[in-house]
Amino acid sequence: MGKVFTLAEISEHNNKKDCWLLINGKVYDVTKFLDDHPGGDDVLLTATGKDATDDFEDVGHSSSARSMMDEFFVGEIDSTTIPSKTQNNPPPRQTQADQDKSSDFVIKLLQFLVPLLILGLAFGVRSYTKSSA
Template sequence: MVSAAKMHTFEEVANHNKIKDCWLIISGKVYDVTPFMDEHPGGGEVLLSATAKDATNDFEDIGHSEDARDMLEKYYVGEIDSTTVPGKRTYIPPQQTPFNPNANAKASESLIKILQFLVPLLILGLAVTFRQYTKSE
């Protein structure tokens, strides 16, 4: 007797977005690729970047081999309920570090100290070089 495939919602699959718990949606199927994270030729970060979305295009764009496609079957955990998959993925920009004027002031002070040390050395080096070229034999 063949059992029906387990149906997963997008929200459920999207929650599996960590190195130790990574699920992907590819061609309407859900795969738990957690055991493959360390073995993936592109690294686990590539798999993580394909979470919380339909990763079909990501998978197809790479041009995976038939062996890779066959390998997916051992990670199969069910089907995705297509009615729960958002049409467009909302872009969430990375958090920006707040502007810290004190950090810029400290960087400027460090640069000034470095220049105060290097400029005299540069002048001394130019003077020595100039003296050697202008020396008469």
């Protein structure tokens, strides 16, 4: 086990010359890896100053990428310094599946309403022309 850091201490390491990440309760100094990261250094730099576990897991890193992490390990987090997720994290983003479901609903609704609207207009025009004559 390495040294124990607070989130405030970890957050100070947030640039290209000194970059630390917090993933799964462990602290990693990834400064030397910034230039080699396949996703670019910006991806790592934007994950500083917070618990980057979700960001890391969302990408689906390979087992070899996970084993590389050992060489960057510098310590652990004092878990009492991590804010609760419900207070400080934004609501979850809408997933593509959720967006597809919403789009499907709108399309089905329009497929039902548009023909009714056309039918209603046709009867309205017909009734109007009969009453005008």
